Amino acid sequence: xxxxxxxxxxxxxxxxxxxxxxxxxxxxxxxxxxxxxxxxxxxxxxxxxxxxxxxxxxxxxxxxxxxxxxxxxxxxxxxxxxxxxxxxxxxxxxxxxxxxxxxxxxxxxxxxxxxxxxxxxxxxxxxxxxxxxxxxxxxxxxxxxxxxxxxxxxxxxxxxxxxxxxxxxxxxxxxxxxxxxxxxxxxxxxxxxxxxxxxxxxxxxxxxxxxxxxxxxxxxxxxxxxxxxxxxxxxxxxxxxxxxxxxxxxxxxxxxxxxxxxxxxxxxxxxxxxxxxxxxxxxxxxxxxxxxxxxxx
Amino acid sequence: xxxxxxxxxxxxxxxxxxxxxxxxxxxxxxxxxxxxxxxxxxxxxxxxxxxxxxxxxxxxxxxxxxxxxxxxxxxxxxxxxxxxxxxxxxxxxxxxxxxxxxxxxxxxxxxxxxxxxxxxxxxxxxxxxxxxxxxxxxxxxxxxxxxxxxxxxxxxxxxxxxxxxxxxxxxxxxxxxxxxxxxxxxxxxxxxxxxxxxxxxxxxxxxxxxxxxxxxxxxxxxxxxxxxxxxxxxxxxxxxxxxxxxxxxxxxxxxxxxxxxxxxxxxxxxxxxxxxxxxxxxxxxxxxxxxxxxxxxxxxxxxxxxxxxxxxxxxxxxxxxxxxxxxxxxxxxxxxxxxxxxxxxxxxxxxxxxxxxxxxxxxxxxxxxxxxxxxxxxxxxxxxxxxxxxxxxxxxxxxxxxxxxxxxxxxxxxxxxxxxxxxxxxxxxxxxxxxxxxxxxxxxxxxxxxxxxxxxxxxxxxxxxxxxxxxxxxxxxxxxxx
Numbered sequence: 074x075x076x077x078x079x080x081x082x083x084x085x086x087x088x089x090x091x092x093x094x095x096x097x098x099x100x101x102x103x104x105x106x107x108x109x110x111x112x113x114x115x116x117x118x119x120x121x122x123x124x125x126x127x128x129x130x131x132x133x134x135x136x137x138x139x140x141x142x143x144x145x146x147x148x149x150x151x152x153x154x155x156x157x158x159x160x161x162x163x164x165x166x167x168x169x170x171x172x173x174x175x176x177x178x179x180x181x182x183x184x185x186x187x188x189x190x191x192x193x194x195x196x197x198x199x200x201x202x203x204x205x206x207x208x209x210x211x212x213x214x215x216x217x218x219x220x221x222x223x224x225x226x227x228x229x230x231x232x233x234x235x236x237x238x239x240x241x242x243x244x245x246x247x248x249x250x251x252x253x254x255x256x257x258x259x260x261x262x263x264x265x266x267x268x269x270x271x272x273x274x275x276x277x278x279x280x281x282x283x284x285x286x287x288x289x290x291x292x293x294x295x296x297x298x299x300x301x302x303x304x305x306x307x308x309x310x311x312x313x314x315x316x317x318x319x320x321x322x323x324x325x326x327x328x329x330x331x332x333x334x335x336x337x338x339x340x341x342x343x344x345x346x347x348x349x350x351x352x353x354x355x356x357x358x359x360x361x362x363x364x365x366x367x368x369x370x
Numbered sequence: 371x372x373x374x375x376x377x378x379x380x381x382x383x384x385x386x387x388x389x390x391x392x393x394x395x396x397x398x399x400x401x402x403x404x405x406x407x408x409x410x411x412x413x414x415x416x417x418x419x420x421x422x423x424x425x426x427x428x429x430x431x432x433x434x435x436x437x438x439x440x441x442x443x444x445x446x447x448x449x450x451x452x453x454x455x456x457x458x459x460x461x462x463x464x465x466x467x468x469x470x471x472x473x474x475x476x477x478x479x480x481x482x483x484x485x486x487x488x489x490x491x492x493x494x495x496x497x498x499x500x501x502x503x504x505x506x507x508x509x510x511x512x513x514x515x516x517x518x519x520x521x522x523x524x525x526x527x528x529x530x531x532x533x534x535x536x537x538x539x540x541x542x543x544x545x546x547x548x549x550x551x552x553x554x555x556x557x558x559x560x561x562x563x564x565x566x567x568x569x570x571x572x573x574x575x576x577x578x579x580x581x582x583x584x585x586x587x588x589x590x591x592x593x594x595x596x597x598x599x600x601x602x603x604x605x606x607x608x609x610x611x612x613x614x615x616x617x618x619x620x621x622x623x624x625x626x627x628x629x630x631x632x633x634x635x636x637x638x639x640x641x642x643x644x645x646x647x648x649x650x651x652x653x654x655x656x657x658x659x660x661x662x663x664x665x666x667x668x669x670x671x672x673x674x675x676x677x678x679x680x681x682x683x684x685x686x687x688x689x690x691x692x693x694x695x696x697x698x699x700x701x702x703x704x705x706x707x708x709x710x711x712x713x714x715x716x717x718x719x720x721x722x723x724x725x726x727x728x729x730x731x732x733x734x735x736x737x738x739x740x741x742x743x744x745x746x747x748x749x750x751x752x753x754x755x756x757x758x759x760x761x762x763x764x765x766x767x768x769x770x771x772x773x774x775x776x777x778x779x780x781x782x783x784x785x786x787x788x789x790x791x792x793x794x795x796x797x798x799x800x801x802x803x804x805x806x807x808x809x810x811x812x813x814x815x816x817x818x819x820x821x822x823x824x825x826x827x828x829x830x831x832x833x834x835x836x837x838x839x840x841x842x843x844x845x846x847x848x849x850x851x852x
Binding site: 216247248251252253257261265266267 | 473
């Protein structure tokens, strides 16, 4: 239901300009030798999962790497995990929660930088008409929208917060449901389907910038502390050369005019080298919640 | 009603046509309107039912998975919530098997997990029907008559009822469309009326026009002589045409009757005058004869006194003039042994000829009389002389006088014509009376004498005076020679 026009990318970049830019860069870099296209899995962690944007980004990366790139869009994080395990995917942009639980399966590739830091918050949003709610405690017995059971900001953080406040998340709300996308949580709360929802703060802020009408129907009632931003990961079995090339291409985006334009659309400042300790916070609440509900860590 | 009865048909017929046209238009419009209303309502319900059925099928796996968000996306998809028009007033709601709201396109009106009857009291009475085990969609109306409610069951493959898809449409949703249609119908009707009513008016006027003319003509009857009544000119086999023809015939008869009456009155008057003059003449003649005898005796025996002789002579001349005048007034057919011959009539021509000559007239003469006729010659000659002298006097300068004598059956016909000024109408009725013309040239008794003679001979005299000809015609019966 996100209403950003598909034409945005077609307007900003013609395919020809991309290829020309790519060809120039490719000439200065050794091409990556790969047996098959590099497959990158994306989830609802980024807002711009539209075909037009991904095509533009793919063209950029192909030009940078000199190798074919393929984006694979999947609705739920769980599917991405399975595909990484099966080596169907080489890379993925996942949430910090699945990363913290599946470090054996994936290694950090790059850290997105938002406001200059690889950190974000989880937001508790309520309909704009609700002027009183200030925390989860005010939503007892109501309908609540989670984004994804494998999302840190959209599921884990509210679970943790409810436990911390002394409630059983399974019984606290009258009814809960998953929308499998942060933007749809904003919609569900804005339309009044749910009385509250947990949403990725970065997604909400980006939507507020790009589709203010949708976020205007909601109000941020509570912000969590900062957690590691959803990282880009690679499967453990990936050859080091490929890993390095793709990491270089991502980190180099902020130094490239086309790359910067793509980053602007993502509402990000750039990509940084991995920092493992950024996810300590998520790992901590995973443990905390698992201890309460014997969640397999 | 009285007003309607007094109204002219020139208004009544076009008015009736207009009323028929307007009534037809109104009835047709009303029928169309009602039909449109029904059609639109049926279409709307039909569409809603098929939408409900489609949704109910699509929702089976979603409800089985208990995926509220997917269910919401499914029911919101057919609605365009961004649009803010009548269609946006439609709602789609999923109820579970007990009537609890599972999800709604309008969660503020139908909050999740709420009871439908609490969300909208108007739907409370429909609840048993909404969750009843039916296989087909149903269309209902809420208790306030403000919403059309269409519901279809969500049935699992084994026909277990999972819930209900309920669509509500405000009744007002299709009212604007209905009004638009009605407006269009009314507008076209008005245009058609604007064309038909004047046409109807013109046709009605044309139909009634001959009737109106007939009515106008009829009002003239009695007010003026039948001959002067303007005849309606409409010919046709229809009722008005027949009426017109009957009216014309009636006028002709009336005219003939009026002419006859006039003739009879004139004849009666002339007969009375005749009797009067005859009586007066006899009363005058008796003493007159005595007086003249006395004067004659006096002249013979008395001494000649010059004064007396002059006085007696004066008296004698005066009495002689009275005798002549009375004699002229008293027309009496004396026994006439001498039968009329053709030559007697030719003599008249010779007699009149100098007079005609004097006025440079042309005298057309045609005498077809047989050699002899059993009629008194003196009287017939006098008739002809009188008529011819009148004609010569009346004819235009260098004009023409025509005379024709003929027999037909046992009638002698004398026909005398001139081309002078026609006889003035006010004179026509009194033409044969003594001194009628006021003409000082003659005795003023010519036509009177003529008329008296014709009457005494059992004949008939008539006059027609239509410019440029005046004709006197005399018929005299005679007994056919044995």
